[in-house]
Amino acid sequence: MxxxxxxxxxxxxxxxxxxxxxxxxxxxxxxxxxxxxxxxxxxxxxxxxxxxxxxxxxxxxxxxxxxxxxxxxxxxxxxxxxxxxxxxxxxxxxxxxxxxxxxxxxxxxxxxxxxHCSSEHPWFQQALAAGPGSEARSRFHFVPGRGPGGDLPPNNWHAMFGGPAWSRVTEADGTPGEWYLHMFTPEQPDLNxxxxxxxxxxxxxxxxxxxxxxxxxxxxxxxxxxxxxxxxxxxxxxxxxxxxxxxxxxxxxxxxxxxxxxxxxxxxxxxxxxxxxxxxxxxxxxxxxxxxxxxxxxxxxxxxxxxxxxxxxxxxxxxxxxxxxxxxxxxxxxxxxxxxxxxxxxxxxxxxxxxxxxxxxxxxxxxxxxxxxxxxxxxxxxxxxYQGEELGLPEVVDLPDEVLTDPIFRRTGSRARVRDGCRVPLPWSGHASPFGFSAGTQVKPWLPQPGWFAEHATDRALADPxxxxxLYREGLQLRRGLPQLGEGALRWLESPPQVLAFERGDGLICAVNFGTEPVPAPAAGAPLLSSGTCPAGTLPGSTAAWWVVASATNPHARPISSQ
Incomplete structure (x- = not known):
């Protein structure tokens, strides 16, 4: 609290x-x-x-x-x-x-x-029409291929989204032509x-x-x-x-x-x-x-x-x-x-x-x-x-293949590193999709929302302290109101191996217990804000907490524990 x-x-x-x-x-x-x-x-x-x-x-x-x-x-x-x-x-x-x-x-x-831009950007369309050696093509990376007839890509670079980083164009006369660079997808030609x-x-x-x-x-x-x-x-x-x-x-x-x-x-x-x-x-x-x-x-x-x-x-x-x-x-x-x-x-x-x-x-x-x-x-x-983090939204990991839109999936055929699961539309209210995301109740969002999204809907989050x-709102309020936070120095404090503890400014302590077992808190009294239940004098596992402690300029704050 x-x-x-x-x-x-x-x-x-x-x-x-x-x-x-x-x-x-x-x-x-x-x-x-x-x-x-x-x-x-x-x-x-x-x-x-x-x-x-x-x-x-x-x-x-x-x-x-x-x-x-x-x-x-x-x-x-x-x-x-x-x-x-x-x-x-x-x-x-x-x-x-x-x-x-x-x-x-x-x-x-x-x-x-x-x-990079879209392959439908006017510049790229002009480059396709203008042909080799043109000023329009010089705005991109158009080069001849290697090997007999230029049939091989100009180099061995790979695209970030899978596959080679080069695609070959067909010239205006119908013959195989130059290759252009795209470090992501063929629909995203790199600008020069x-x-x-x-x-x-x-x-x-x-x-x-x-x-x-x-x-x-x-x-x-x-x-x-x-x-x-x-x-x-x-x-x-x-x-x-x-x-x-x-x-x-x-x-x-x-x-x-x-x-x-x-x-x-x-x-x-x-x-x-x-x-x-x-x-x-x-x-x-x-x-x-x-x-x-x-x-x-x-x-x-x-x-x-x-x-x-x-x-x-x-x-x-x-x-x-x-x-x-x-x-x-x-x-x-x-x-x-x-x-x-x-x-x-x-x-x-x-x-x-x-x-x-x-x-x-x-x-x-x-x-x-x-x-x-x-x-x-x-x-x-x-x-x-990122939107939805303040709701504690988990990743949607079981989207069916037929709804996936990420070009990584299209380029590789693999679900590894596919990003659709973090882009599912937010739940705002109600107990069924579209969870207040869309103006109509019968609308199908562009990516399907699972039923358990109801547990994370905004209306429920606002009603549950x-x-x-x-937690985010209270942290942001304190961050804006406390002069120790935002900019300013950070000083590491001695702590057990599984604990990270530091002091910000003049008397704000933050500690995180990365372990699973409770440890003595770095400050006495109840914390100013904690990520979970945090009894005075104790920092439970997988928990972070903030304390304001006594200092020369703030003698009324809680004192640092002698532990």
Missing amino acids: LTAPASNGPSQRLTLPWWRDAVIYQVYVRSFLDSTGDGIGDLAGVRSGLPYLKKLGVDGIWLSPFYPSPQHDHGYDVADYTGVDPVYGDLGEFALLVGDAHRLDIKVLLDIVPN WRNPAVGALFDQVLRCWLDRGVDGFRIDVAAGLFKHPELPDSPDPEADARTRDSVNPLAWNQPEVHQVWRRWREVCEEYTALDGRERLLVGEVSVPTAREHALYVRPDELHQAFFFDLLGAAWDASAFRTVITDALRDIAGTGSSVTWVLNNHDQVRTVTRYGESDPKGSGLGAARARAAALLMLALPGAAYV RSFWH
């Missing part, structure tokens, strides 16, 4: 840029709320859900792509970067959404996809950022949406964009690979990409200079180490980049401590703030991931997910929360 903390004076975050310690809620538009009854979420649905998000206490929202698209990868194959797909609404509805969000003091971030026209296009795209009032951008595949200019074979071919992480050093993390982020930062700074509102650039940066990650958030590049190592860490106190230490040393050391995530639209939901053999995670998985949420909210920096929702 939430207890009112003793005051430590005015919050220092009043003088900081809003994004440094913001908590942003990721809205997967297609699955958030359907206003039209077609089974697909839309912008009007997001707008109607804003009061819910305001009550939860988030600082902003990140909207998944809603641009015109053939939906081969549900919007990450963009056919028009400056419009709205009719399935999601129109520009008028977008303007209403931004206006309502700003009236509620909620920032709006858009998802922008600069590494060595052609200045590509950078000029995205300058226009940024300004278009900044002129419409957005507060910043989440950048898809931010370590991509540039490929080795000679397109040589990868030293890590993995010929039988199905799906791959960003391990090909010739296709990812090329040094030239930093020039793009410096340019985009300049554009954002221009708008900030006009009205004082700081616009945010946060990148999806998948690189091997925190030190490489830090290069993307230098003062003249991205403001922030998602730090995924916490998401991927094993449920182990030592593993979490190493991840946190590396991030604070290498990333916060640049002057940026770490951007923590536990989940997103590409990952197995936290409850299931931590639940080991129990997909629904009703016991151990739920307890660990609650503890991890409190830990994340206590760390210095910003945090992103012990729910995930209330």
Whole structure:
């Protein structure tokens, strides 16, 4: 339960840029709320859900792509970067959404996809028609094949979603022609950022949406964009690979990409200079180490980049401590703030991931997910929360093959790493599908909702003070009200091997018991907030808790235990 903390004076975050310690809620538009009854979420649905998000206490929202698209990868194959797909609404509805969000003091971030576009984008259609050697083809990676007649792909690169990273086109005269690069699917051709026209296009795209009032951008595949200019074979071919992480050093993390982020930062700074509102650039940066990650958030590049190592860490106190230490040393050391995530639209939901053999995670998985949420909210920096995590939603692991839409499944025939299970439309109310997600009761959502979603519906969560929702809300309230949280120092405390304990600022203790057996609490008295039942003096297994303790500036807070 939430207890009112003793005051430590005015919050220092009043003088900081809003994004440094913001908590942003990721809205997967297609699955958030359907206003039209077609089974697909839309912008009007997001707008109607804003009061819910305001009550939860988030600082902003990140909207998944809603641009015109053939939906081969549900919007990450963009056919028009400056419009709205009719399935999601129109520009008028977008303007209403931004206006309502700003009236509620909620920032709006858009998802922008600069590494690749749709094969139906006008540029790619022009490239197909123009033929080899044309200016239109130079905006992409069109090259001849290898072997007799050019029948073999230009190199051994593999696509992230399975299969080769190359497809061959048929030329206008009907003959087999050049090959083009697509690091995801054939419907998502990679843009050639060595052609200045590509950078000029995205300058226009940024300004278009900044002129419409957005507060910043989440950048898809931010370590991509540039490929080795000679397109040589990868030293890590993995010929039988199905799906791959960003391990090909010739296709990812090329040094030239930093020039793009410096340019985009300049554009954002221009708008900030006009009205004082700081616009945010946060990148999806998948690189091997925190030190490489830090290069993307230098003062003249991205403001922030998602730090995924916490998401991927094993449920182990030592593993979490190493991840946190590396991030604070290498990333916060640049002057940026770490951007923590536990989940997103590409990952197995936290409850299931931590639940080991129990997909629904009703016991151990739920307890660990609650503890991890409190830990994340206590760390210095910003945090992103994927929709449904505040409801404790598990992954839907038994969707039938015939309803799966993820291109990973289409490309590989395997359910491994398929992402549909975390994208099932949210349950809002009632006891049967569509659970208030759609305007009509007989509507079939674009992905089927299981009957047990009723247990996690928003109306039940709001009515139950012990729910995930209330834990998140209370954590967000304290995070906003306590000057020790958000930005500021972190000091590790001595603790048993299975416990992670640290102090934030002047007298806020956070401890997480990664084990299964209770241990003595690091502070006396009942905690300010805990992820589970936490008797005074004890920290149960799979539980996190916060305490405010005595300090020179806050002598009325609870004293540190002598244990």
